Amino acid sequence: MLELQMREQNSHPKPPLLLEIKNICKSFVSKNSVIKAVDRVSFNIHKGETYALVGESGCGKTTTGRMILRLLDVDKGQILFEGIPISGLTKRQLRKKRHTIQIIFQNPYGSLNPRMKIxxxxxxxxxxxxEKPSHIRAEAERLLQSVGLGKENLDKYPHEFSGGQRQRICIARAIATHPKLIICDEPVSALDLLVQAQILCLLQKLQKEYGFSYLFISHDLSVVRYMSDRIGVMYNGRIVEEGTRDEIFKNPQHSYTRLLFASLPTLKNADAFAAAHIQKDTETCQKVLRQGKEHSNQKVEVSPTHYLLADQ
Amino acid sequence: MHTLLKIREKTNAYILTGIALLTIVFMFSTIGPLVSAFDPLLTAPAMRLTAPGSVHWMGTDDVGRDVFIRVIYGIKISLIIGVVVALISGITGTIAGVSAAYYPITSKVIMRIVDGIMAFPTIILAIVLAGILGAGMRNIIIALSISYFPMIARVVRNATAEVLATEYVESAEVLGKSNTYIIFRYILPNIASPLIVQITYTFAMAILNESILSFLGVGIQIPTPSLGGMVSDGRNYISTAPWIITFPGLVISWIVLSLDLLGDGLREMLDPRRRRAS
Structure with missing residues (x-):
């Protein structure tokens, strides 16, 4: 299986670059402290690819997504979308370009204007x-059907739908602009498990159909494993390890990545062993936290596609 | 639309009572001039301080004017002032509040002005302004609007800031929508509830404060009838002719009570926390 996939990757030339992120930094200043939310983060996303950012809450993955959308400005570094630096765009140019990058938010209850019909x-x-289509309503019907909702829903308001249905509407809205990149910011973590699976299948189906790339932001490793081609593990504002999905899942190198896997609850360790595991995990976690800020800028290469940041 | 659909199932006793009481006052002031033959300004010294009876339904005042017809005209003036003040301060407050929430630099300027105005008790500010501008209906409206717009501006600013932080506004930004579009299609519809409630209260407070201003002599000028002015005039005769002060006083309480009930009911119906819970 692994071999097969590797052969596949080697046989196809890499698709062209869509998004290049070069050493971006973002700090938030509060009265007493400066919090480095994103610190020297670099990665690339190719056309049609799904890149996942994983890490715990507060590690800076959402901030990274917001900077790509230019909902936030970068402090340092550069974001190139199709070779054009997005921080250099004027407000007007930006508004014209907006439709090329869309977002699906975590909370489907807060991301649709409650006063508007579908x-x-x-x-x-x-x-x-x-390019605007001539029949907007027909296009809206088609979009709604492509996310698995009937056209009879067009005249309803968001509060008449369940969480999963709302997330489908959000997805329909995101693909409506024909974007090249969709940022999925924990798109399924507010939904129950059955609905999660349906939404993930839908996202994959749409990607095959339209060929856009995903930046998939999540803390849920099983979701990431299902969705992603490549993974960046974020910790304390930095990408501490990056590799293809199989490299990360089969051969995790960084202690924080290993900790993430150790803390993944499975049916096996959910019974009597759970207590012992949690104890062990907490100890590891504390150890990792102590190491926290001591990452050097040194990249250790495991394979051409797999690297991690060295501990100092 | 969505609110309108919900109104029928969510209308509560407060709103119904408030609307019923207001309708009665409104009918009273509309029908009154048709059934009473008296002139609100006509003095009749011979008939002074007549007790309520079949001719003068609410008695006469110290110069023989019919209290009933004067109360009717007083209600009209009060309602006009209330509506106009609520509209003017509602519109200016909304503009100020939205721009304060939207543009950080404007925010500093506008909110300092608002804080400055709000540092004064409303009635004292209104007295000072009415004193500077001079008496008369137009000046009362200006004075009360200046006094009440800060409260609306503050409510609107906070509500707008809340809406601006939501993901649905971000989704509109990501679609490349202009600020004007976001303000009219996203912000205003979503701050309508607190705004309507605040405007209803402003309506009530404007009527009450117009009465106070007239009572203090800086409001509607004699001999034009106004509810507050009548209470002020009747004060000296409270023991000999209590009807002069009682009827306008009751009507003021009636109007303010009905508007407060309406405001409370609207608040309960439109409160986002309650809406989410349902």
């Missing part, structure tokens, strides 16, 4: 396209 919500996304 038809309006979809229509305002459709008209953001570079």
């Amino acid at each position: 038809s309006t919500l979809l229509a305002e996304a459709i008209v953001s396209r570079a």
